[in-house]
Amino acid sequence: GAVVSQHPSWVICKSGTSVKIECRSLDFQATTMFWYRQFPKQSLMLMATSNEGSKATYEQGVEKDKFLINHASLTLSTLTVTSAHPEDSSFYICSATRVGTDTQYFGPGTRLTVL
Amino acid sequence: GNSVTQMEGPVTLSEEAFLTINCTYTATGYPSLFWYVQYPGEGLQLLLKATKADDKGSNKGFEATYRKETTSFHLEKGSVQVSDSAVYFCALSRSGGTSYGKLTFGQGTILTVHP
Numbered sequence: 001g002a003v004v005s006q007h008p009s010w011v012i013c014k015s016g017t018s019v020k021i022e023c024r025s026l027d028f029q030a031t032t033m034f035w036y037r038q039f040p041k042q043s044l045m046l047m048a049t050s051n052e053g054s055k056a057t058y059e060q061g062v063e064k065d066k067f068l069i070n071h072a073s074l075t076l077s078t079l080t081v082t083s084a085h086p087e088d089s090s091f092y093i094c095s096a097t098r099v100g101t102d103t104q105y106f107g108p109g110t111r112l113t114v115l
Numbered sequence: 116g117n118s119v120t121q122m123e124g125p126v127t128l129s130e131e132a133f134l135t136i137n138c139t140y141t142a143t144g145y146p147s148l149f150w151y152v153q154y155p156g157e158g159l160q161l162l163l164k165a166t167k168a169d170d171k172g173s174n175k176g177f178e179a180t181y182r183k184e185t186t187s188f189h190l191e192k193g194s195v196q197v198s199d200s201a202v203y204f205c206a207l208s209r210s211g212g213t214s215y216g217k218l219t220f221g222q223g224t225i226l227t228v229h230p
Binding site for chain 2: 109
């Protein structure tokens with residue numbers, strides 16, 4: 001199969017702190033990883049696309065200084081929410097694609113709650 | 116730009132009923148089309164896909180046919196089970212250039228199947 005994990009599965013933090021979320025492809029090398037936000041009862045919104053060894057590409061309206069993405073290896077991407085505020089509370093989901101395909105495999109998501 | 120529209124839910128069916136979830140799209144180029152399923156508490160899983168016009172994707176009794184003339188990719192299953200209760204997302208993969216592989220999702224349709 002193609003398994004993608006995320007850590008942590010949920011996190012609660014105080015306003016003003018930073019939170020890091022990891023996304024790993026466990027049994028394949030991922031050339032590209034994607035980060036999404038999912039609001040309750042709504043669809044997924046693509047935030048950014050990251051390729052190993054290069055800077056992430058952010059979608060329009062997403063603050064790159066607030067949502068820092070690092071794609072350090074072919075199996076790991078991290079999303080850091082800097083100076084988090086309650087409006088950043090959401091479900092963050094990553095996905096990864098294998099080399100040479102466009103099928104995305106999704107992680108289970110991380111629930112972020114900012115108090 | 117690209118967009119995906121799904122029929123509004125929630126959809127409630129009795130076990131063994133016939134299921135149709137409508138999905139239409141607008142896109143430039145020749146996108147691939149996907150159905151993803153999200154079971155309670157889990158991440159999105161690829162259910163089926165079709166990469167070109169008239170292709171039929173199928174998996175676990177679900178089917179969808181890529182109809183270019185009607186820009187549709189409706190999901191069907193002849194006999195649903197309680198275990199099919201989940202949220203279903205229709206999506207298209209943008210083609211070409213820097214947008215290659217990026218997914219645009221519909222809003223999701225909640226399906227509940229009663230015994």
